[in-house]
Amino acid sequence: MSPQTLFRRITDYAHRADPYPLYAELRANGVVRQEDGSYLVGTYDEVAALLHDPRLSSDRRNRTEPDQRPLPVRDDLPPSFIGLDDPEHDRLRRLTMRSFGPPHSPGTVDALHTGITAIADELAGALHGRDRIDIVDDFAYPLPVTVICRLLGVPAGDVPRVRAWTTAIIAALDFAPEQDPEPLQEAALAAQREMAGYLGSLAEGRRGGPSGDMLSALVNDDGPEGTLTGPELMSTAVLLLIAGHETTVNLIANGALTLLRHPDLLVRLREAPELVPQAVEELLRYEPPVQFLPQRTPLTDIEVAGVTVPRGAPLVLVLASANRDPLRFPDPDRFDPMREHNQHLGFGGGAHSCFGAPLARIETQIALNALLPRLEGFRLAEDPPPYRRSPVLRGPRRLPVVRG
Amino acid sequence: MRIVVDLNRCQGYAQCVFLAPEVFELHGEEALMYDPAVPDGQLERVARAVAACPVGAVLAGERAGPGGG
Numbered sequence: 001m002s003p004q005t006l007f008r009r010i011t012d013y014a015h016r017a018d019p020y021p022l023y024a025e026l027r028a029n030g031v032v033r034q035e036d037g038s039y040l041v042g043t044y045d046e047v048a049a050l051l052h053d054p055r056l057s058s059d060r061r062n063r064t065e066p067d068q069r070p071l072p073v074r075d076d077l078p079p080s081f082i083g084l085d086d087p088e089h090d091r092l093r094r095l096t097m098r099s100f101g102p103p104h105s106p107g108t109v110d111a112l113h114t115g116i117t118a119i120a121d122e123l124a125g126a127l128h129g130r131d132r133i134d135i136v137d138d139f140a141y142p143l144p145v146t147v148i149c150r151l152l153g154v155p156a157g158d159v160p161r162v163r164a165w166t167t168a169i170i171a172a173l174d175f176a177p178e179q180d181p182e183p184l185q186e187a188a189l190a191a192q193r194e195m196a197g198y199l200g201s202l203a204e205g206r207r208g209g210p211s212g213d214m215l216s217a218l219v220n221d222d223g224p225e226g227t228l229t230g231p232e233l234m235s236t237a238v239l240l241l242i243a244g245h246e247t248t249v250n251l252i253a254n255g256a257l258t259l260l261r262h263p264d265l266l267v268r269l270r271e272a273p274e275l276v277p278q279a280v281e282e283l284l285r286y287e288p289p290v291q292f293l294p295q296r297t298p299l300t301d302i303e304v305a306g307v308t309v310p311r312g313a314p315l316v317l318v319l320a321s322a323n324r325d326p327l328r329f330p331d332p333d334r335f336d337p338m339r340e341h342n343q344h345l346g347f348g349g350g351a352h353s354c355f356g357a358p359l360a361r362i363e364t365q366i367a368l369n370a371l372l373p374r375l376e377g378f379r380l381a382e383d384p385p386p387y388r389r390s391p392v393l394r395g396p397r398r399l400p401v402v403r404g
Numbered sequence: 405m406r407i408v409v410d411l412n413r414c415q416g417y418a419q420c421v422f423l424a425p426e427v428f429e430l431h432g433e434e435a436l437m438y439d440p441a442v443p444d445g446q447l448e449r450v451a452r453a454v455a456a457c458p459v460g461a462v463l464a465g466e467r468a469g470p471g472g473g
Binding site: 094101102103106107108109110274277278280281341342343347349353357358361362365 | 417430431455460
């Protein structure tokens with residue numbers, strides 16, 4: 001088929017369960033201008049280099065080609081740091097990092113270990129005696145959402161609201177050509193506004209009375225670079241809350257699915273939990289929860305693998321394809337938890353590399369350690385399972401397993 | 405167990421500091437300090453740090469050089 005239609009085929013829901021043959025086609029074709037004016041890159045060396053290329057912007061306002069599916073533009077809030085370039089991106093990210101990681105708070109993620117284990121054990125314990133489990137609803141979803149709400153200081157009772165807002169916001173990111181985008185985008189904007197207002201007032205309520213959570217730290221922390229403004233705090237908090245669980249749900253579910261498809265490896269990991277950290281890295285390579293980065297734009301004409309990508313054109317970095325590049329990974333379509341030199345791009349790379357990566361890593365390690373013993377005697381009820389719509393944030397919508 | 409960080413490869417992602425904060429330490433934004441002799445109580449955390457390094461810069465045991473195990 002025509003290489004100009006690759007992006008359309010990748011985003012087509014019909015290919016959600018197995019986009020990997022399309023990625024092989026992408027790597028074979030090199031960089032090709034798509035019918036919508038975007039350019040796709042799917043080879044490891046090129047994607048890795050572009051992740052570090054200062055000529056690429058993450059700010060969609062630098063696009064000259066109109067987006068096929070423009071993201072909702074918020075009139076009331078600044079973009080969060082995922083959609084900004086340095087120095088703004090760097091300033092906001094560093095201010096936010098002060099309450100999450102080194103150098104200011106090196107022990108935050110490590111200190112979460114015990115609490116996450118308790119939540120995972122409780123969820124896994126509740127599976128006892130069941131004959132049918134939906135791994136997404138019963139386990140992969142509640143774990144990360146509980147953890148991120150606790151970390152930020154969002155009351156557990158408000159999780160249903162968080163879920164409703166997140167669903168509306170994510171729905172607008174999805175490519176569904178048969179749907180009219182406008183109502184989706186309006187719903188997403190409304191959800192973003194409500195979520196931002198909700199998180200902003202939670203934070204405001206803690207001003208002057210630190211309570212040990214991240215919202216409280218963001219509003220009270222006064223470091224050498226000052227603090228976030230009110231609107232910056234709201235944008236950042238929305239980003240942390242959504243990105244802080246949405247992707248991890250998919251990583252855990254993709255992990256369970258992959259291991260159920262490789263029962264020998266499931267048994268091996270259950271018996272040797274010390275192999276799990278390396279297995280999670282392999283999952284991030286083999287079934288990354290973020291398949292591609294759709295929002296990069298060159299600030300000047302650049303050459304990628306011999307092709308000129310013009311300034312302002314959407315440039316899509318297909319991480320999941322780079323992760324299967326045979327020039328970088330021997331036998332790339334094999335899931336091998338013992339793989340050596342596994343420098344996957346599952347968390348992106350460069351200045352925008354995943355902020356929450358260390359949290360996602362330990363959550364998924366703990367999740368698999370708690371879940372795998374419970375899966376003894378279970379098999380997939382459907383293979384492939386029904387997938388969520390998004391080609392970007394890819395993962396099962398449900399993952400039913402049954403005894404037998 | 406001994407560890408070595410290949411500082412030519414290190415790009416300051418700091419995953420090791422998040423995952424084993426008593427062994428690895430960031431001085432300022434980028435300078436990495438670490439304890440090359442890992443105490444027994446930190447082995448599990450260091451194993452997670454080794455697996456997590458996005459550029460494979462943290463070498464442990466035999467890979468940390470002769471007598472490293």
